[in-house]
Amino acid sequence: MNPRDERRTAQALASEIKDLARKHSGQMRFMEVCGTHTMAIHAAGLKSLFPESVKLVSGPGCPVCVTEKRFIDHAILLAAKYDACVTTFGDLVRVPGSSGSLTTFRSEGGTVRVVYSPLDAVEVAVAQSPRPTVFLGVGFETTIPTVAATLKAALARGVENFYVLPAFKTIHPPLRILAAKDDLHGFLLPGHVSAIIGSDCFSYLVDDFHKPGVIGGFEPLDILLALRDLVSMTVRGTSAIVNDYKRVVRADGNRAARDILYDVFEPADASWRGLGVIPGSGLAFKGPYTRFDAAAHFPVNVPESKDDPRCLCAAILTGSKTPDRCGLFGKECTPEDPVGPCMVSSEGTCAAYYKYGAV
């Protein structure tokens, strides 16, 4: 589509949303579950196209944001005690722990390497051998199959000093909790995660909670189309799972990727920033892959951590608040000097508000 047609289509969708919204009394609040959607919505200035009665709030789909401070503490304590090399994706190194971030730890003599894939982390382990190398396992169903495939390769290759500290998360358990909230009327469902888990598996939103869910892509038109469908179902008082991202997401997702994931991992409880411990919402190693479990191999006492009570990340990740309600926003908390993870992550809501303005 050329840019002129794209603009026209966007305007047509925006007016459809406004016309539909006029037929509804009261506010409609929808959650964009995925951090990539948050960034895309702000980057394109889409919120300015919605009527006052249509509100979009962020959800728990930014993996760095939902990872608790205690996990950062755990990584640092483990690395310090066992002289381990920490490998991680970039955003995590700046997330504040109880006494500094991984960047602080590195400046004090710790070894922290930023990698671009789990396979890179294995190569770091080979180069560091026999020194233990610990990859920080943060992510959702989108990235976990790649980690699982990497562990299979590392096992076959006999890499003995490679470990993973797990903080993996799966999307359905928190979504069930959020779907029960009366002030959320529907969900813009995550496109990337859905490519793995499919669209059919979200049927509980309709069956158990009578709420609509639309799987959307990440281009401005994708998002407007998804919003149009959410508003339309809400106005009509109907609910369904609609897949508006069929060019990427199939009804049954990517079975091969899920098979690899569940060869290596099994469901386990996980602790989420903003939501606490949710049964079965994480993943633990199973079978021969338990040998990669850094938490089991390198025991360390990790005290409970406390978040800065002024930071609203927990409320932002559950759609209860927006960053402009935080007194630290843009003052004591900036991307250069973040107080909470929502200001660090490239998918964080506070980072999106800061970069593009609160529209």
Ligand code: SF4
């Ligand atoms: S602006 Fe900073 S302190 Fe406030 S909620 Fe966001 S990350 Fe937390």
